[in-house]
Amino acid sequence: MTTVNAYRAAILHCLADPADAAAGQAHEYFEDGLLVIEDGRVARVGPAAELLPGLGDVPVTEYPDALIVPGxxxxxxxxxxxxxxxxxxxxxxxxxxxxxxxxxxxxxxxxxxxxxxxxxxxxxxxxxxxxxxxxxxxxxxxxxxxxxxxxxxxxxxxxxxxxxxxxxxxxxxxxxxxxxxxxxxxxxxxxxxxxxxxxxxxxxxxxxxxxxxxxxxxxxxxxxxxxxxxxxxxxxxxxxxxxxxxxxxxxxxxxxxxxxxxxxxxxxxxxxxxxxxxxxxxxxxxxxxxxxxxxxxxxxxxxxxxxxxxxxxxxxxxxxxxxxxxxxSQLQTLNEAYKVMQLQGEKLDPFKSLYLATLGGARALYLDDRIGNFASGKDADFVVLDYRATPLLGYRLDQAKDLAERLFALMMLGDDRAVKETFAAGRSVHRRA
The missing domain is CATH 3.20.20.140 (Metal-dependent hydrolases)
Known part of the structure; x- marks a missing residue:
């Protein structure tokens, strides 16, 4: 029997290495997105307004003030x-x-x-x-x-x-x-x-x-x-x-x-x-x-x-x-990675950081055909990040002007407290108390 579930929040995933892709082509972002999971794999991802009408009675879990990214x-x-x-x-x-x-x-x-x-x-x-x-x-x-x-x-x-x-x-x-x-x-x-x-x-x-x-x-x-x-x-x-x-x-x-x-x-x-x-x-x-x-x-x-x-x-x-x-915490690891690059006169862009922690890691392991982003058919391994995990994080994100600034602040101020829920093969394997 097929099991289908859907998850609604802001959604961000990488499509390519930002160093290799044209500006804006390395990632995909949905401010109000829907991730549809079927039998532990990604079925569809896109704007909620486009996907919700075709869902029928599929249960939808909503995460306000949250960002879904690949595991x-x-x-x-x-x-x-x-x-x-x-x-x-x-x-x-x-x-x-x-x-x-x-x-x-x-x-x-x-x-x-x-x-x-x-x-x-x-x-x-x-x-x-x-x-x-x-x-x-x-x-x-x-x-x-x-x-x-x-x-x-x-x-x-x-x-x-x-x-x-x-x-x-x-x-x-x-x-x-x-x-x-x-x-x-x-x-x-x-x-x-x-x-x-x-x-x-x-x-x-x-x-x-x-x-x-x-x-x-x-x-x-x-x-x-x-x-x-x-x-x-x-x-x-x-x-x-x-x-x-x-x-x-x-x-x-x-x-x-x-x-x-x-x-x-x-x-x-x-x-x-x-x-x-x-x-x-x-x-x-x-x-x-x-x-x-x-x-x-x-x-x-x-x-x-x-x-x-x-x-x-x-x-x-x-x-x-x-x-x-x-x-x-990969968020804290990226915090330190940014500083390592700064000490060498280099910048680590927040989208490049996300790439290293998701699709880039999958590519390094020759698993980018199975994990790393939300391409259809890939394993449904994903994380729900809480924009309000701490008072400071929530306050800082209220000041953010765009997605890049929000993502960077998450990496500088986020840690395990920012992880609201973790899914592996479509199943919740951690939920923050």
């Missing part, structure tokens, strides 16, 4: 680090040893992994994020727990077991063979099940031997549609360490390239210190980079050069990078 897409986040978010005072390598590794050791306990996975997903949905590319821990049970929780909510999620066979505590290391075998078992259990996808996940080059990276590259090409998710050139000391560990390679990206871990659906987090040659290689191979402003500022890693990457055609998405990142 946010997080292209880099660590669910085992939820409990250590906002840990004080280290740069990347010391931060890993002081906070990350001790926290992740607890995920060998399936009960602990389930509890954190459920909390993590609830927090994502509370912030309007409906799809994420997620690090598990080295433990197979951590990924089982995550996918079980995501499947219950029918979310489109991507995750993988971390691969680490050196330069980490004994309780967090696997071997090339066990990492391959565990990952393969998880792929066969979860990849393509419902809306779930698997990512081969070497943590970063320093924590995997050449043998493990070789097997990871082999695995990446063994199954259609797999992702590869790792870190790249986040911190200058990290880059020097990679040079010492792989002296035969010409650079950090060349390590991954050598082991066949680069190409479509390869997502490299951070990329703060990539050179033009590396950008060109990322662009020509169809790889993507996750822009993680809150963690790059928090750990003092540097400023992400969005303009340079885009000049080389690199696909870029937005990542919160919890727990080095300081918020699950």
């Amino acid at each position: 946010f897409i997080d292209t880099h986040i660590h669910y085992p680090q939820t409990g250590m978010i906002a840990s004080y005072g280290e740069q990347l390598l010391d931060w890993l040893n002081t906070y990350t590794f001790p926290t992740e050791q607890r995920f060998g306990d399936p009960a602990h992994a389930r509890q954190v996975a459920e909390f993590f997903l609830a927090e994502l949905l509370r912030n309007g994020t409906t799809t994420a590319l997620v690090f598990g821990s080295v433990h197979k049970a951590s990924v089982d727990a995550f996918f079980e929780a995501a499947q219950t909510l029918d979310l489109r999620m991507i995750a993988g077991k971390v691969l680490m066979d050196r330069n980490a505590p004994e309780g967090l290391t696997d071997t090339p063979e066990s990492g391959y075998a565990d990952s393969k078992a998880l792929i066969e259990r979860w990849h393509g099940k419902g809306r779930l996808h698997y990512a081969v996940t070497p943590r970063f080059a320093p924590t995997s031997t050449p043998e493990q990276l070789a097997l990871a590259g082999q695995l990446f090409h063994e199954y259609p549609g797999l992702y590869m998710h790792t870190h790249l050139s986040e911190n200058l000391k990290e880059i020097e360490w990679v040079k010492a560990l792989f002296p035969e390679r010409t650079g950090y990206l060349d390590v991954y390239d050598h082991y066949r871990l680069i190409g479509p659906r390869s997502v490299f987090a951070h990329g703060v210190h990539v050179c033009d040659e590396e950008c060109a290689r990322l662009g020509e191979t169809g790889s993507a980079v996750a822009f993680c402003p809150t963690s790059n500022l928090f750990l003092g890693s540097g400023l992400f050069d969005l303009a340079k990457l885009e000049r080389h055609g690199v696909r870029v998405g937005l990542g919160t990078d919890v727990g080095a990142g300081t918020s699950f």
Whole structure:
């Protein structure tokens, strides 16, 4: 039996990258819009006055003083680090040893992994994020727990077991063979099940031997549609360490390239210190980079050069990078992204910001045929943003002269409180109390 529902509010979604489209052609906006959902997919979107007469007895949910946008897409986040978010005072390598590794050791306990996975997903949905590319821990049970929780909510999620066979505590290391075998078992259990996808996940080059990276590259090409998710050139000391560990390679990206871990659906987090040659290689191979402003500022890693990457055609998405990142909120992440660009003498337009958090993220993940905007037939993942979420936000929006100003104010002043309701595959999965 077909289920049809409709939702009425202001509606905004991206049609293309504002950098590539003619003025006004990159987005579509309906001041009084209607979004019609049929069996968990978008059926129609448009002006309410045009669509309402043809609805018949379809139920319509109205949201006054609200904006409906596509569900946010997080292209880099660590669910085992939820409990250590906002840990004080280290740069990347010391931060890993002081906070990350001790926290992740607890995920060998399936009960602990389930509890954190459920909390993590609830927090994502509370912030309007409906799809994420997620690090598990080295433990197979951590990924089982995550996918079980995501499947219950029918979310489109991507995750993988971390691969680490050196330069980490004994309780967090696997071997090339066990990492391959565990990952393969998880792929066969979860990849393509419902809306779930698997990512081969070497943590970063320093924590995997050449043998493990070789097997990871082999695995990446063994199954259609797999992702590869790792870190790249986040911190200058990290880059020097990679040079010492792989002296035969010409650079950090060349390590991954050598082991066949680069190409479509390869997502490299951070990329703060990539050179033009590396950008060109990322662009020509169809790889993507996750822009993680809150963690790059928090750990003092540097400023992400969005303009340079885009000049080389690199696909870029937005990542919160919890727990080095300081918020699950994509609105707050865009707040910090704007400041990162300002520090480099660049502007981040509010429509470009929305693109990065929605359709741009979907494109980075090669999912723009399924999510990212309200094109007919796409998954009905969407968020209702409350213009009156806080007194200050409401007051500021009363002064706004146009849509761009309202959108920018939402990104500067909004956070989880601005998310009134979140839908995944047409079903409400979070409603603010």
